[in-house]
Amino acid sequence: MINQTDIYKIRDGIDVYLIGEEILQIYFMNTRKQIQFKANKFTVLLIECIDGKKSILDIKKKLEERIEKIIDIDAIKQVLLLLVQKGIIVENKQNVHSSYISDESKERYDRQINFFGDFLPGVVRKYEAQREIENSCILIFGCGAVGGWIATELAMCGVRNFILFDGDVVEKSDITRHIYYKEEFAGIPKLDALEASLAKINPKINITKYYQYLTPETLITNVIDKADFIINTADEPYIGHTSLKISRECISQKKAHYIAGGFDAHLASTGELIIPGLTPCVDCYADYFKEALKDWKPSPHPVKERHLEIGGLSSMSLLSASYAVIEIIKYIAGLTDFTNYSKSRGEFLFDTLDINYLDVKRDENCKTCGEIVYEKA
Ligand SMILES: [Zn+2]
Known part of the structure; x- marks a missing residue:
């Protein structure tokens, strides 16, 4: 659910390139994964506005100034939703960390938490990861x-x-x-x-x-x-x-x-x-x-x-x-x-x-681990 007051930002570990007029290339720096998709001028301008400060309403106003026509806010939400699903943007929520780690930890491990954020979806999992480490x-x-x-x-x-x-x-x-x-x-x-x-x-x-x-x-x-x-x-x-x-x-x-x-x-x-x-x-x-x-x-x-x-x-x-x-x-x-x-x-x-x-495989008949069933941590 995307609300018009929500604020989004492009993930820290992502670079966006424009190839020609309408091909957007998304480069994930942590995994070297690249994805491309065709984008019209509206989408390109929209992505340029996702700076972690503007709300969706602010983006709508900014885009209307640049394109000089009224934009349906649902069209913006639709593009944002796709970018969220592809792991390209993430909601920029203030103080979301406080349910997971202290302010002191946030300050102390900020760079590491941002690194974790490159590998985890959403905005809270990176703080959960830090909490797991501390506990x-x-x-x-x-x-x-x-x-x-x-x-x-x-x-x-x-x-x-x-x-x-x-x-x-x-x-x-x-x-x-x-x-x-x-x-x-x-x-x-x-x-x-x-x-x-x-x-x-x-x-x-x-x-x-x-x-x-x-x-x-x-x-x-x-x-x-x-x-x-x-x-x-x-x-x-x-x-x-x-x-x-x-x-x-x-x-x-x-x-x-x-x-x-x-x-x-x-x-x-x-x-x-x-x-x-x-x-x-x-x-x-x-x-x-x-x-x-x-x-x-x-x-x-x-x-x-x-x-x-x-x-x-x-x-x-x-x-x-x-x-x-x-x-x-x-x-x-x-x-x-x-x-x-x-x-x-x-x-x-x-x-x-x-x-x-080495190419060592688990032996399903192993007397120590053969009968153990994997349980996700
Ligand atoms: Zn074994």
Whole structure:
């Protein structure tokens, strides 16, 4: 329903081009989608008036001045309705945010909320997305190079509730990889250092800290139960084992989780978003590798304790972490329809900048996730 006092604006992420006299080309900057339609002079002039300030009545007056004849307001409403349906214009309502987020949040996250608005229909969904982020509770196992940066980016996006799990202390060598590293943090628990760093981004952040390593004996059912979304970057004793333990528990609680990637000096892994009943789970990945590597017989490496020498570059781990946060934010804020989601783990190569994605499919007979039915978040 369009009223004559309503005010509309062309979406922030849209450019309009006129090709010749009567072809309008609409360019969606966020997706690179383009649509064209034939438009008469009236429609072209009308679109030029949709500035986020003029009401429909104001536009009618303006158009009548320019065309020098009386215009039926229903003709204007008809064009506006079509532009709304195509996602080209949106109503410009004042204070609509106040039912969803505070004025402080609106000011603080304005640019991000506008970005969300490029992917969501209508005027309120972008504020709902921000509210989802602020209300979510994120559990992160492992707060090193990748986990620390994931926490930092999520805090920058507005996440206020964290449960963090790490038993390590900050070392001088962490400066090459940890974004939250500060000289004065050397020797203190990583969780305390990260907490101090996150508090500088947003003093309203609440953190529950578990100063411990994840082991096969660690009880994680209750802690996963308290979280809305779970991330694993714990690579000790071995990320394959921690991921299996966490993913199986998350699947049984039907909670989406992210097995974050990292780097092993040679490439950066993007990791994988796991949505119960929709994407492959960690057991599906394990079965994939078992099959893919079935003819490979391990030969003992002559160099002992290779893991102590493993290389790293901060930009590679930050790339993995940022990739993870893009996926996590899309999920928790509902920015994408995940029904047809098909991305699996990717591997970023340092020398060529290529990302090669594995072709892992969900195994419908998987003992962990096979019987789980996807439920939209
Ligand atoms: Zn599975």
